[in-house]
Amino acid sequence: MTTQRACGGRQFGHRARLALTPAQVLLMDGQAHAARTMWNLLHDWWTMLPRDRRSLAAADAAIRQARKEIDWLAHLPAQAAQAVLKTYFQAWRNCWEGRAGAPGFKARFRTVMSVDIPQGRDLCITRVHRRWGMVNIPKIGRVRFRWTKDLPVGKHANAQNRITGARLVKDALGWHIAFRIQTLEPEPEPHTGPEAGIDVGVTVPLALSDGTTYDHHPWLTGKEQAKLLRLEQRAAHRKSLRKPGERTSHRLRTTYDQIAGIRARAKRRHLDWQHKATTAIAAKYSVVVVEDLNITNMVKSAKGTVEMPGKNIAQKSGLNRAISGEAWGRAIAMLTYKTARQGGTLHKVPAPGTSRRCSMCGVTTPGSRESQAVFVCKNPDCGWVGNADHNGARNILHLYRMGLALIPAAGRAVVRRARRVKPATAR
Structure with missing residues (x-):
């Protein structure tokens, strides 16, 4: 006997590269x-x-x-x-x-240069073969685009599954088309996988409580990094020769475009790695627990003021660039909707103390975090030694199991409204 699951509407976007003449x-x-x-x-x-x-x-x-x-x-x-x-x-x-x-x-x-195509019927999408498709752009004509995802076109399109429109966007790597897709999907069944806590970091981007780590290589090769450095030095030199109030020269603007192209390539590789890592985590674990980090405050400058100048400004600037480069907030946002699509949930717990507490004995002692990678418990009755990132991930999962998960922003608003409602009194 089979049970029929309820269906729900879903709207999402899909971005593809255009091959323009x-x-x-x-x-x-x-x-x-x-x-x-x-x-x-x-x-x-x-x-x-x-x-x-x-x-x-x-x-x-x-x-x-x-x-x-x-x-x-x-x-x-x-x-x-x-x-x-x-x-x-x-x-x-x-x-x-x-x-x-x-x-x-x-x-x-x-x-950002962009043009909107509000109606999907104007696109007339067809698939040419496995790698390429054709789309009609008003006043441009038929244009090829990279086919990397099955789209609801042709006999697969109906009132519930269709493309409602698109947007043409230009970035440092060229023109792309972002389709707006509306589909009707069955509600996912409850996920039966294990629970996992995730500790985000710079040296190890994603460390899980079960010992799993998700790492990546540098986003740019050695030649690309050397080329980026040469272009940045060239841009700085040409900018120093520009007089105050003078317009940016074509040579300097060309150099800026080349720098933006290399950085866009690195960002695309980072996005690809994040999507693959978060998809694997959402498919395996039913409950994902992360820290409630205030990333904006974490990447603030350490320069200070004239009266109270900061300390270790260069080191803090490097740490801020590393944190911003890992894009922790984007990874958490991906996990939020991907776990929901798989039938799982994502929870946030308070961040203070998760890296200093021993996950084996539960005692927080000064000096236990000897280095970035090693955790040595200073409790005489414990003395546990392990990886610092996995220790933090286990502490994050422990806070969730102790019932210390934070209420989401929408949930807090509902609780506040419920508290303002006064109970009805008998007349």
Whole structure:
């Protein structure tokens, strides 16, 4: 006898690399600059008008008039222009509700170039063979993209499983397309795997309580690191020759683009490793426990002030770069949704004391953490010696089993609302 599981809707994105010809790259750049300029014109129009004349209909009429009067704004498809308008209004709504600051102008060289395709039916996606697919981009034509994930297209697409739209984004490695996918998936069954605590670090990125470690090699090869150093030195030299107020030269901007390309390659490799590691952890363990770290405070500068200057500034700067490079917050965010998809859960426990407590005897003694990798318990009745990262991971799991898991932010809000409700009194 089989039981039918309930299904739930899921929305996610999938990013793929585009293979554009040089002519198509120029057209895409033109559309992206037109979208950025339309945002700036819309922002200028919005801030100059009185408040009583600001409305969505008036903004839509202004955009239509601008597309008629300015020829190169028509390079942007009409639906993409409407998407700019909706995004601008959503930015103001986020500002009014306290989720973000007020929107401003988008600079030419500091803004991510992007174009939105709001309707999925315009894409007309087909699969060419195992590695490549074809997608239709308005006013560009048919473009090849890297096929790395099965998409709900053709006979596999329906009202519940379909592509609702896409967004074209340009980074240091070229143009990419990010599909917006809506699917209907069965609710996962409860995970029956073991529990695990995870200690994040710099030397060992992920250390688990059962002794498992997830490590990685440097993201750049020796030649790539040497090339990055040469480019950074060249950029610093060319920047020193620039006069105050002078515009950045094309040579310096080209050097900046080369540096950004190498760093983007390292970030892509890091993302690939994080996805693989977190997927393996979510598939194996039913309960994943991590520390509730305030990473923003951990990477603050140690310079101090003029009255109270900091100490070991260079060492702290190197540690801050190492912590930021490991992207602990991104790994925890990946584990959060991946464990939920596998039927497991992720919990956070208080961070203080997890690295100094002995997981064998439970006693915290000064000087037990002799080095970054070795933990030696100074308790005369214990004397346990082991790996410091695994010791911290076991302490993290112990806090969860003792019932010291923190309530998530949404759960705390529910608890606060429940406490404010007064019980009904009998009349």
